[in-house]
Amino acid sequence: xxxxxxxxxxxxxxxxxxxxxxxxxxxxxxxxxxxxxxxxxxxxxxxxxxxxxxxxxxxxxxxxxxxxxxxxxxxxxxxxxxxxxxxxxxxxxxxxxxxxxxxxxxxxxxxxxxxxxxxxxxxxxxxxxxxxxxxxxxxxxxxxxxxxxxxxxxxxxxxxxxxxxxxxxxxxxxxxxxxxxxxxxxxxxxxxxxxxxxxxxxxxxx
Amino acid sequence: xxxxxxxxxxxxxxxxxxxxxxxxxxxxxxxxxxxxxxxxxxxxxxxxxxxxxxxxxxxxxxxxxxxxxxxxxxxxxxxxxxxxxxxxxxxxxxxxxxxxxxxxxxxxxxxxxxxxxxxxxxxxxxxxxxxxxxxxxxxxxxxxxxxxxxxxxxxxxxxxxxxxxxxxxxxxxxxxxxxxxxxxxxxxxxxxxxxxxxxxxxxxxxxxxxxxxxxxxxxxxxxxxxxxxxxxxxxxxxxxxxxxxxxxxxxxxxxxxxxxxxxxxxxxxxxxxxxxxxxxxxxxxxxxx
Numbered sequence: 001x002x003x004x005x006x007x008x009x010x011x012x013x014x015x016x017x018x019x020x021x022x023x024x025x026x027x028x029x030x031x032x033x034x035x036x037x038x039x040x041x042x043x044x045x046x047x048x049x050x051x052x053x054x055x056x057x058x059x060x061x062x063x064x065x066x067x068x069x070x071x072x073x074x075x076x077x078x079x080x081x082x083x084x085x086x087x088x089x090x091x092x093x094x095x096x097x098x099x100x101x102x103x104x105x106x107x108x109x110x111x112x113x114x115x116x117x118x119x120x121x122x123x124x125x126x127x128x129x130x131x132x133x134x135x136x137x138x139x140x141x142x143x144x145x146x147x148x149x150x151x152x153x154x155x156x157x158x159x160x161x162x163x164x165x166x167x168x169x170x171x172x173x174x175x176x177x178x179x180x181x182x183x184x185x186x187x188x189x190x191x192x193x194x195x196x197x198x199x200x201x202x203x204x205x206x
Numbered sequence: 207x208x209x210x211x212x213x214x215x216x217x218x219x220x221x222x223x224x225x226x227x228x229x230x231x232x233x234x235x236x237x238x239x240x241x242x243x244x245x246x247x248x249x250x251x252x253x254x255x256x257x258x259x260x261x262x263x264x265x266x267x268x269x270x271x272x273x274x275x276x277x278x279x280x281x282x283x284x285x286x287x288x289x290x291x292x293x294x295x296x297x298x299x300x301x302x303x304x305x306x307x308x309x310x311x312x313x314x315x316x317x318x319x320x321x322x323x324x325x326x327x328x329x330x331x332x333x334x335x336x337x338x339x340x341x342x343x344x345x346x347x348x349x350x351x352x353x354x355x356x357x358x359x360x361x362x363x364x365x366x367x368x369x370x371x372x373x374x375x376x377x378x379x380x381x382x383x384x385x386x387x388x389x390x391x392x393x394x395x396x397x398x399x400x401x402x403x404x405x406x407x408x409x410x411x412x413x414x415x416x417x418x419x420x421x422x423x424x425x426x427x428x429x430x431x432x433x434x435x436x437x438x439x440x441x442x443x444x445x446x447x448x449x450x451x452x453x454x455x456x457x458x459x460x461x462x463x464x465x466x467x468x469x470x471x472x473x474x475x476x477x478x479x480x481x482x483x484x485x486x487x488x489x490x491x492x493x494x495x
Contacts (some may be wrong), residue, residue: 037264038268074264075261136285187283
Protein backbone atom coordinates (compact mmCIF):
# COMPACT_ATOMS: atom_id res chain seq x y z
CA UNK A 1 0.00 0.00 0.00
CA UNK A 2 2.96 2.32 -0.51
CA UNK A 3 1.13 4.37 -3.09
CA UNK A 4 -2.31 4.40 -1.58
CA UNK A 5 -1.88 7.94 -0.25
CA UNK A 6 -0.71 9.15 -3.65
CA UNK A 7 -3.60 7.53 -5.42
CA UNK A 8 -5.94 9.57 -3.28
CA UNK A 9 -4.53 12.91 -4.36
CA UNK A 10 -5.93 12.58 -7.88
CA UNK A 11 -8.89 14.67 -8.42
CA UNK A 12 -11.79 12.65 -9.69
CA UNK A 13 -12.59 13.46 -13.31
CA UNK A 14 -15.95 15.07 -13.79
CA UNK A 15 -16.97 14.63 -17.41
CA UNK A 16 -16.51 12.07 -20.13
CA UNK A 17 -13.63 12.56 -22.52
CA UNK A 18 -14.48 12.42 -26.22
CA UNK A 19 -11.43 10.48 -27.40
CA UNK A 20 -12.87 7.28 -28.91
CA UNK A 21 -9.75 5.18 -28.30
CA UNK A 22 -9.56 6.22 -24.64
CA UNK A 23 -13.29 5.62 -24.35
CA UNK A 24 -12.96 2.13 -25.82
CA UNK A 25 -10.10 1.21 -23.46
CA UNK A 26 -12.01 2.50 -20.46
CA UNK A 27 -15.10 0.55 -21.43
CA UNK A 28 -13.00 -2.61 -21.80
CA UNK A 29 -11.44 -2.07 -18.36
CA UNK A 30 -14.81 -1.37 -16.77
CA UNK A 31 -16.24 -4.56 -18.18
CA UNK A 32 -13.25 -6.63 -17.04
CA UNK A 33 -12.00 -7.29 -20.58
CA UNK A 34 -8.24 -7.82 -20.33
CA UNK A 35 -7.73 -6.42 -23.79
CA UNK A 36 -8.09 -3.00 -22.18
CA UNK A 37 -5.03 -3.60 -19.97
CA UNK A 38 -3.17 -5.09 -22.94
CA UNK A 39 -3.83 -1.93 -24.94
CA UNK A 40 -2.54 0.18 -22.08
CA UNK A 41 0.74 -1.75 -22.29
CA UNK A 42 0.96 -1.32 -26.04
CA UNK A 43 0.10 2.36 -26.06
CA UNK A 44 1.48 3.79 -22.86
CA UNK A 45 4.19 1.60 -21.37
CA UNK A 46 6.85 3.29 -23.49
CA UNK A 47 5.77 6.72 -22.26
CA UNK A 48 6.02 5.70 -18.60
CA UNK A 49 9.26 3.75 -19.17
CA UNK A 50 10.82 6.85 -20.76
CA UNK A 51 9.84 8.89 -17.70
CA UNK A 52 11.38 6.38 -15.31
CA UNK A 53 14.51 5.61 -17.33
CA UNK A 54 15.28 9.29 -17.81
CA UNK A 55 14.94 9.85 -14.08
CA UNK A 56 17.44 7.43 -12.59
CA UNK A 57 15.17 4.41 -12.83
CA UNK A 58 15.85 0.96 -14.16
CA UNK A 59 13.81 -1.29 -16.41
CA UNK A 60 12.54 -3.10 -13.33
CA UNK A 61 11.49 0.23 -11.77
CA UNK A 62 9.64 1.08 -14.98
CA UNK A 63 7.79 -2.24 -14.93
CA UNK A 64 7.01 -1.91 -11.22
CA UNK A 65 5.73 1.67 -11.49
CA UNK A 66 3.67 0.88 -14.57
CA UNK A 67 1.94 -1.98 -12.77
CA UNK A 68 1.21 0.29 -9.81
CA UNK A 69 -0.13 2.95 -12.19
CA UNK A 70 -2.43 0.38 -13.75
CA UNK A 71 -3.69 -0.88 -10.39
CA UNK A 72 -4.46 2.70 -9.33
CA UNK A 73 -6.04 3.68 -12.65
CA UNK A 74 -8.12 0.50 -12.97
CA UNK A 75 -9.36 0.85 -9.40
CA UNK A 76 -10.51 4.38 -10.20
CA UNK A 77 -11.98 3.48 -13.59
CA UNK A 78 -14.10 0.76 -12.05
CA UNK A 79 -15.69 3.11 -9.57
CA UNK A 80 -19.30 3.73 -10.55
CA UNK A 81 -18.94 7.49 -10.87
CA UNK A 82 -15.66 7.53 -12.81
CA UNK A 83 -15.43 9.86 -15.79
CA UNK A 84 -12.28 10.87 -17.62
CA UNK A 85 -11.64 14.59 -17.88
CA UNK A 86 -8.26 14.58 -19.60
CA UNK A 87 -6.52 12.39 -22.13
CA UNK A 88 -5.92 8.92 -20.77
CA UNK A 89 -2.20 9.33 -21.46
CA UNK A 90 -2.07 12.48 -19.30
CA UNK A 91 -4.00 10.74 -16.55
CA UNK A 92 -1.62 7.76 -16.49
CA UNK A 93 1.41 10.01 -16.79
CA UNK A 94 0.37 12.13 -13.82
CA UNK A 95 -0.09 9.04 -11.65
CA UNK A 96 3.29 7.66 -12.72
CA UNK A 97 5.06 10.97 -12.22
CA UNK A 98 3.77 11.37 -8.67
CA UNK A 99 4.53 7.77 -7.79
CA UNK A 100 8.05 8.07 -9.11
CA UNK A 101 8.65 11.44 -7.45
CA UNK A 102 7.46 9.92 -4.19
CA UNK A 103 9.91 7.06 -4.57
CA UNK A 104 12.76 9.37 -5.58
CA UNK A 105 12.14 11.52 -2.53
CA UNK A 106 12.04 8.42 -0.35
CA UNK A 107 15.34 7.25 -1.77
CA UNK A 108 16.68 10.83 -1.56
CA UNK A 109 17.52 10.94 -5.24
CA UNK A 110 17.44 14.47 -6.57
CA UNK A 111 16.73 15.93 -9.99
CA UNK A 112 13.72 15.23 -12.14
CA UNK A 113 13.16 15.56 -15.88
CA UNK A 114 9.58 15.92 -16.98
CA UNK A 115 9.09 13.94 -20.18
CA UNK A 116 5.35 14.36 -20.62
CA UNK A 117 5.58 16.69 -23.59
CA UNK A 118 8.49 14.86 -25.12
CA UNK A 119 7.80 12.28 -27.76
CA UNK A 120 9.20 8.88 -26.81
CA UNK A 121 11.27 8.60 -29.95
CA UNK A 122 14.38 6.58 -29.27
CA UNK A 123 17.45 8.66 -29.99
CA UNK A 124 21.12 7.81 -30.19
CA UNK A 125 21.44 8.22 -26.43
CA UNK A 126 18.36 6.21 -25.70
CA UNK A 127 18.90 3.50 -23.09
CA UNK A 128 17.18 1.16 -25.54
CA UNK A 129 19.24 2.13 -28.56
CA UNK A 130 22.40 0.21 -29.32
CA UNK A 131 25.44 2.16 -30.47
CA UNK A 132 26.27 0.04 -33.43
CA UNK A 133 24.76 0.07 -36.83
CA UNK A 134 24.03 -3.50 -37.73
CA UNK A 135 22.74 -5.57 -40.59
CA UNK A 136 19.30 -5.62 -39.01
CA UNK A 137 19.05 -1.88 -39.61
CA UNK A 138 19.77 -2.38 -43.28
CA UNK A 139 17.11 -5.07 -43.38
CA UNK A 140 14.55 -2.80 -41.69
CA UNK A 141 15.38 -0.04 -44.18
CA UNK A 142 14.87 -2.50 -47.03
CA UNK A 143 11.59 -3.96 -45.72
CA UNK A 144 10.28 -0.48 -44.92
CA UNK A 145 9.34 -0.03 -48.58
CA UNK A 146 6.99 -3.01 -48.38
CA UNK A 147 4.59 -1.49 -45.86
CA UNK A 148 1.68 0.73 -46.88
CA UNK A 149 2.26 4.28 -48.04
CA UNK A 150 0.30 5.64 -45.10
CA UNK A 151 2.40 3.64 -42.64
CA UNK A 152 5.61 4.78 -44.30
CA UNK A 153 4.47 8.37 -43.94
CA UNK A 154 3.51 8.01 -40.28
CA UNK A 155 6.67 6.16 -39.25
CA UNK A 156 8.99 8.35 -41.27
CA UNK A 157 7.52 11.56 -39.92
CA UNK A 158 7.55 10.27 -36.37
CA UNK A 159 10.87 8.46 -36.17
CA UNK A 160 12.94 10.38 -38.71
CA UNK A 161 11.47 13.86 -38.89
CA UNK A 162 10.69 13.71 -35.14
CA UNK A 163 7.28 15.30 -35.61
CA UNK A 164 4.85 15.13 -32.73
CA UNK A 165 2.32 12.35 -33.13
CA UNK A 166 -0.44 14.87 -32.51
CA UNK A 167 0.74 17.00 -35.45
CA UNK A 168 0.99 13.99 -37.75
CA UNK A 169 -2.54 13.07 -36.72
CA UNK A 170 -3.87 16.57 -37.40
CA UNK A 171 -2.24 16.60 -40.82
CA UNK A 172 -3.71 13.20 -41.69
CA UNK A 173 -7.05 13.98 -40.09
CA UNK A 174 -6.80 11.46 -37.27
CA UNK A 175 -7.44 12.11 -33.61
CA UNK A 176 -4.46 11.78 -31.32
CA UNK A 177 -5.75 8.48 -29.99
CA UNK A 178 -6.36 7.12 -33.48
CA UNK A 179 -2.94 8.11 -34.80
CA UNK A 180 -1.34 6.45 -31.77
CA UNK A 181 -3.14 3.22 -32.60
CA UNK A 182 -2.33 3.62 -36.32
CA UNK A 183 1.36 4.03 -35.52
CA UNK A 184 1.22 0.95 -33.33
CA UNK A 185 -0.39 -1.11 -36.12
CA UNK A 186 2.19 0.18 -38.62
CA UNK A 187 5.03 -0.86 -36.34
CA UNK A 188 3.44 -4.28 -35.91
CA UNK A 189 3.14 -4.65 -39.66
CA UNK A 190 6.77 -3.62 -40.22
CA UNK A 191 8.01 -5.91 -37.45
CA UNK A 192 6.04 -8.83 -38.88
CA UNK A 193 7.52 -8.29 -42.33
CA UNK A 194 11.04 -7.95 -40.96
CA UNK A 195 10.69 -11.14 -38.92
CA UNK A 196 9.31 -13.00 -41.93
CA UNK A 197 12.22 -11.97 -44.14
CA UNK A 198 14.71 -14.78 -44.92
CA UNK A 199 17.64 -12.50 -43.98
CA UNK A 200 16.21 -12.02 -40.49
CA UNK A 201 16.86 -15.64 -39.56
CA UNK A 202 20.37 -15.43 -40.98
CA UNK A 203 21.12 -12.26 -38.99
CA UNK A 204 19.87 -13.82 -35.78
CA UNK A 205 21.99 -16.89 -36.32
CA UNK A 206 25.18 -14.80 -36.45
CA UNK B 207 -14.66 12.91 26.82
CA UNK B 208 -13.75 9.30 27.55
CA UNK B 209 -11.61 7.12 25.32
CA UNK B 210 -14.56 5.02 24.12
CA UNK B 211 -16.42 8.08 22.76
CA UNK B 212 -13.23 9.42 21.24
CA UNK B 213 -12.58 6.10 19.48
CA UNK B 214 -16.14 5.92 18.17
CA UNK B 215 -15.97 9.46 16.81
CA UNK B 216 -12.61 8.58 15.18
CA UNK B 217 -14.13 5.50 13.50
CA UNK B 218 -17.02 7.62 12.27
CA UNK B 219 -14.63 10.30 10.96
CA UNK B 220 -16.31 12.86 13.20
CA UNK B 221 -13.37 14.21 15.22
CA UNK B 222 -13.24 17.97 15.61
CA UNK B 223 -9.87 19.77 15.77
CA UNK B 224 -9.87 19.78 19.57
CA UNK B 225 -10.95 16.15 19.69
CA UNK B 226 -8.19 15.26 17.22
CA UNK B 227 -5.67 16.82 19.59
CA UNK B 228 -7.03 14.75 22.48
CA UNK B 229 -7.05 11.67 20.28
CA UNK B 230 -3.37 12.16 19.31
CA UNK B 231 -2.33 12.63 22.93
CA UNK B 232 -4.17 9.52 24.01
CA UNK B 233 -2.72 7.55 21.10
CA UNK B 234 0.81 8.52 22.17
CA UNK B 235 0.30 7.87 25.87
CA UNK B 236 -2.12 4.96 26.17
CA UNK B 237 -0.70 1.73 24.72
CA UNK B 238 -4.06 -0.07 24.90
CA UNK B 239 -5.76 2.77 23.03
CA UNK B 240 -2.97 2.78 20.46
CA UNK B 241 -3.28 -1.00 19.94
CA UNK B 242 -7.03 -0.64 19.45
CA UNK B 243 -6.63 2.14 16.88
CA UNK B 244 -3.88 0.25 15.01
CA UNK B 245 -5.99 -2.89 14.90
CA UNK B 246 -8.89 -0.91 13.49
CA UNK B 247 -6.62 0.61 10.81
CA UNK B 248 -5.35 -2.81 9.79
CA UNK B 249 -8.93 -4.03 9.42
CA UNK B 250 -9.87 -1.05 7.26
CA UNK B 251 -6.80 -1.46 5.09
CA UNK B 252 -7.51 -5.16 4.74
CA UNK B 253 -11.04 -4.46 3.58
CA UNK B 254 -9.82 -1.77 1.16
CA UNK B 255 -7.16 -4.11 -0.19
CA UNK B 256 -9.61 -6.79 -1.38
CA UNK B 257 -10.52 -5.22 -4.75
CA UNK B 258 -6.97 -3.88 -5.01
CA UNK B 259 -5.52 -7.39 -4.72
CA UNK B 260 -7.76 -8.80 -7.44
CA UNK B 261 -6.81 -5.93 -9.76
CA UNK B 262 -3.17 -6.41 -8.85
CA UNK B 263 -3.45 -10.06 -9.81
CA UNK B 264 -5.21 -9.19 -13.06
CA UNK B 265 -2.50 -6.65 -13.95
CA UNK B 266 0.22 -9.10 -12.94
CA UNK B 267 -1.15 -11.77 -15.25
CA UNK B 268 -1.36 -9.41 -18.23
CA UNK B 269 2.11 -8.12 -17.33
CA UNK B 270 3.59 -11.62 -17.58
CA UNK B 271 2.23 -11.99 -21.10
CA UNK B 272 2.83 -8.47 -22.40
CA UNK B 273 6.05 -7.18 -20.89
CA UNK B 274 8.61 -9.04 -23.00
CA UNK B 275 6.73 -8.17 -26.17
CA UNK B 276 6.51 -4.54 -25.07
CA UNK B 277 10.26 -4.23 -24.42
CA UNK B 278 10.91 -5.97 -27.75
CA UNK B 279 8.73 -3.37 -29.43
CA UNK B 280 10.60 -0.52 -27.74
CA UNK B 281 13.90 -1.98 -28.93
CA UNK B 282 12.44 -2.42 -32.40
CA UNK B 283 11.44 1.26 -32.36
CA UNK B 284 15.07 2.18 -31.66
CA UNK B 285 16.14 -0.02 -34.57
CA UNK B 286 13.56 1.57 -36.88
CA UNK B 287 14.75 5.04 -35.91
CA UNK B 288 18.31 4.09 -36.81
CA UNK B 289 17.25 2.34 -40.01
CA UNK B 290 15.20 5.34 -41.17
CA UNK B 291 18.06 7.71 -40.45
CA UNK B 292 20.26 5.55 -42.66
CA UNK B 293 17.58 5.08 -45.31
CA UNK B 294 16.79 8.79 -45.57
CA UNK B 295 20.43 9.73 -45.80
CA UNK B 296 20.86 7.19 -48.57
CA UNK B 297 17.77 8.52 -50.34
CA UNK B 298 19.06 12.07 -50.25
CA UNK B 299 22.45 10.98 -51.50
CA UNK B 300 21.12 8.89 -54.35
CA UNK B 301 18.60 11.58 -55.28
CA UNK B 302 15.64 9.19 -55.27
CA UNK B 303 13.60 11.54 -53.17
CA UNK B 304 13.23 14.57 -55.36
CA UNK B 305 11.17 16.54 -52.88
CA UNK B 306 13.95 16.30 -50.33
CA UNK B 307 16.58 16.93 -52.92
CA UNK B 308 14.86 20.07 -54.16
CA UNK B 309 15.32 21.60 -50.74
CA UNK B 310 18.88 20.57 -50.59
CA UNK B 311 21.55 22.64 -52.19
CA UNK B 312 24.92 21.33 -51.38
CA UNK B 313 27.90 23.49 -52.03
CA UNK B 314 31.26 21.86 -52.00
CA UNK B 315 34.31 24.06 -52.05
CA UNK B 316 37.57 22.74 -53.36
CA UNK B 317 40.68 24.47 -54.68
CA UNK B 318 38.85 27.74 -54.97
CA UNK B 319 36.15 26.24 -57.15
CA UNK B 320 32.56 25.89 -56.12
CA UNK B 321 30.36 23.06 -57.26
CA UNK B 322 26.66 23.53 -57.00
CA UNK B 323 24.81 20.29 -56.72
CA UNK B 324 21.09 20.22 -57.15
CA UNK B 325 20.85 23.75 -58.56
CA UNK B 326 18.24 22.73 -61.09
CA UNK B 327 16.93 19.65 -62.74
CA UNK B 328 18.33 20.68 -66.14
CA UNK B 329 21.69 21.41 -64.67
CA UNK B 330 21.68 18.08 -62.85
CA UNK B 331 20.84 16.15 -66.03
CA UNK B 332 23.46 18.02 -68.06
CA UNK B 333 26.04 17.49 -65.34
CA UNK B 334 25.19 13.79 -65.17
CA UNK B 335 25.61 13.42 -68.94
CA UNK B 336 28.93 15.24 -68.83
CA UNK B 337 30.02 13.12 -65.91
CA UNK B 338 29.10 9.90 -67.71
CA UNK B 339 30.97 11.03 -70.85
CA UNK B 340 34.02 12.12 -68.90
CA UNK B 341 34.02 8.91 -66.86
CA UNK B 342 33.75 6.87 -70.06
CA UNK B 343 36.62 8.79 -71.65
CA UNK B 344 38.73 8.52 -68.52
CA UNK B 345 37.98 4.83 -68.27
CA UNK B 346 38.90 4.30 -71.89
CA UNK B 347 42.10 6.26 -71.48
CA UNK B 348 42.81 4.53 -68.25
CA UNK B 349 42.37 0.97 -69.55
CA UNK B 350 44.61 1.75 -72.52
CA UNK B 351 47.37 2.95 -70.25
CA UNK B 352 50.43 0.83 -69.90
CA UNK B 353 51.06 1.96 -66.31
CA UNK B 354 48.04 0.19 -64.84
CA UNK B 355 50.08 -2.47 -63.06
CA UNK B 356 52.36 0.13 -61.52
CA UNK B 357 49.70 2.15 -59.73
CA UNK B 358 47.93 -1.03 -58.63
CA UNK B 359 51.15 -2.18 -57.04
CA UNK B 360 51.69 1.22 -55.41
CA UNK B 361 48.19 1.36 -54.04
CA UNK B 362 48.41 -2.22 -52.81
CA UNK B 363 51.50 -1.22 -50.84
CA UNK B 364 49.65 1.78 -49.45
CA UNK B 365 46.66 -0.43 -48.61
CA UNK B 366 48.90 -2.87 -46.72
CA UNK B 367 50.59 -0.08 -44.79
CA UNK B 368 47.34 1.55 -43.79
CA UNK B 369 45.89 -1.82 -42.81
CA UNK B 370 48.93 -2.51 -40.67
CA UNK B 371 48.69 0.92 -39.07
CA UNK B 372 45.00 0.41 -38.29
CA UNK B 373 45.59 -3.01 -36.81
CA UNK B 374 48.39 -1.86 -34.56
CA UNK B 375 46.96 1.49 -33.38
CA UNK B 376 47.10 1.87 -29.61
CA UNK B 377 44.31 2.54 -27.16
CA UNK B 378 45.75 5.98 -26.50
CA UNK B 379 44.90 7.06 -30.04
CA UNK B 380 42.76 10.19 -29.73
CA UNK B 381 40.65 9.06 -32.67
CA UNK B 382 40.12 5.56 -31.34
CA UNK B 383 36.54 5.30 -32.62
CA UNK B 384 37.62 5.84 -36.19
CA UNK B 385 40.67 3.59 -35.71
CA UNK B 386 38.40 0.81 -34.48
CA UNK B 387 36.26 1.24 -37.56
CA UNK B 388 39.34 1.21 -39.80
CA UNK B 389 40.56 -1.98 -38.14
CA UNK B 390 37.14 -3.59 -38.46
CA UNK B 391 36.90 -2.65 -42.13
CA UNK B 392 40.32 -4.09 -42.96
CA UNK B 393 39.60 -7.23 -40.93
CA UNK B 394 36.34 -7.71 -42.81
CA UNK B 395 38.09 -7.14 -46.13
CA UNK B 396 40.62 -9.81 -45.15
CA UNK B 397 37.67 -12.14 -44.70
CA UNK B 398 36.20 -11.07 -48.07
CA UNK B 399 33.23 -9.53 -46.25
CA UNK B 400 33.04 -6.36 -48.31
CA UNK B 401 29.33 -5.90 -47.85
CA UNK B 402 29.69 -5.99 -44.08
CA UNK B 403 32.60 -3.57 -44.33
CA UNK B 404 30.35 -1.12 -46.21
CA UNK B 405 27.61 -1.56 -43.61
CA UNK B 406 30.13 -0.82 -40.87
CA UNK B 407 31.28 2.35 -42.66
CA UNK B 408 27.77 3.59 -43.31
CA UNK B 409 26.78 2.81 -39.74
CA UNK B 410 29.72 4.65 -38.20
CA UNK B 411 29.18 7.73 -40.35
CA UNK B 412 25.53 8.01 -39.39
CA UNK B 413 26.72 9.60 -36.18
CA UNK B 414 29.90 11.21 -37.47
CA UNK B 415 30.47 13.92 -40.05
CA UNK B 416 31.16 12.50 -43.48
CA UNK B 417 34.55 13.98 -44.05
CA UNK B 418 37.25 12.68 -46.38
CA UNK B 419 37.85 9.61 -44.18
CA UNK B 420 34.42 8.30 -45.15
CA UNK B 421 35.23 8.42 -48.87
CA UNK B 422 38.77 7.18 -48.36
CA UNK B 423 37.65 4.13 -46.42
CA UNK B 424 35.01 3.35 -49.03
CA UNK B 425 37.65 3.75 -51.71
CA UNK B 426 39.72 1.01 -50.07
CA UNK B 427 36.73 -1.32 -50.06
CA UNK B 428 36.24 -0.70 -53.79
CA UNK B 429 39.96 -1.05 -54.37
CA UNK B 430 40.08 -4.39 -52.58
CA UNK B 431 37.23 -5.55 -54.82
CA UNK B 432 39.00 -4.31 -57.95
CA UNK B 433 36.22 -1.81 -58.62
CA UNK B 434 38.71 0.68 -59.99
CA UNK B 435 36.23 3.29 -61.25
CA UNK B 436 34.40 3.46 -57.96
CA UNK B 437 37.66 3.50 -56.00
CA UNK B 438 38.94 6.38 -58.13
CA UNK B 439 35.70 8.32 -57.72
CA UNK B 440 35.77 7.75 -53.95
CA UNK B 441 39.40 8.95 -53.71
CA UNK B 442 38.42 11.97 -55.77
CA UNK B 443 35.54 12.64 -53.37
CA UNK B 444 38.01 12.41 -50.47
CA UNK B 445 40.18 15.03 -52.20
CA UNK B 446 37.15 17.26 -52.68
CA UNK B 447 36.35 16.85 -48.98
CA UNK B 448 39.76 18.26 -48.12
CA UNK B 449 42.37 15.48 -48.11
CA UNK B 450 45.12 17.14 -50.10
CA UNK B 451 47.79 14.55 -49.32
CA UNK B 452 47.20 10.82 -49.43
CA UNK B 453 43.86 10.75 -51.23
CA UNK B 454 45.20 13.23 -53.76
CA UNK B 455 48.22 11.03 -54.31
CA UNK B 456 46.14 7.84 -54.64
CA UNK B 457 43.78 9.60 -57.01
CA UNK B 458 46.69 10.98 -59.03
CA UNK B 459 48.25 7.53 -59.32
CA UNK B 460 44.97 6.15 -60.63
CA UNK B 461 44.86 8.73 -63.41
CA UNK B 462 48.54 8.52 -64.18
CA UNK B 463 48.19 9.11 -67.91
CA UNK B 464 45.96 12.14 -67.65
CA UNK B 465 47.11 15.76 -67.89
CA UNK B 466 45.91 16.35 -64.36
CA UNK B 467 48.38 13.79 -62.97
CA UNK B 468 51.45 16.04 -63.08
CA UNK B 469 49.58 18.97 -61.56
CA UNK B 470 48.30 16.88 -58.65
CA UNK B 471 51.70 15.33 -57.92
CA UNK B 472 53.22 18.80 -57.90
CA UNK B 473 50.59 20.02 -55.46
CA UNK B 474 51.38 17.13 -53.13
CA UNK B 475 55.11 17.69 -53.36
CA UNK B 476 54.78 21.42 -52.71
CA UNK B 477 52.71 20.76 -49.62
CA UNK B 478 55.22 20.59 -46.74
CA UNK B 479 52.84 18.84 -44.35
CA UNK B 480 52.18 16.17 -46.99
CA UNK B 481 55.84 15.55 -47.42
CA UNK B 482 56.15 14.93 -43.69
CA UNK B 483 54.09 11.81 -44.13
CA UNK B 484 56.27 8.76 -44.56
CA UNK B 485 53.71 7.01 -46.72
CA UNK B 486 53.61 9.94 -49.13
CA UNK B 487 57.38 10.04 -49.39
CA UNK B 488 57.73 6.29 -49.89
CA UNK B 489 54.98 6.18 -52.54
CA UNK B 490 56.57 9.03 -54.46
CA UNK B 491 60.02 7.45 -54.23
CA UNK B 492 58.78 4.05 -55.34
CA UNK B 493 57.08 5.63 -58.33
CA UNK B 494 60.25 7.55 -59.19
CA UNK B 495 58.50 10.86 -58.63
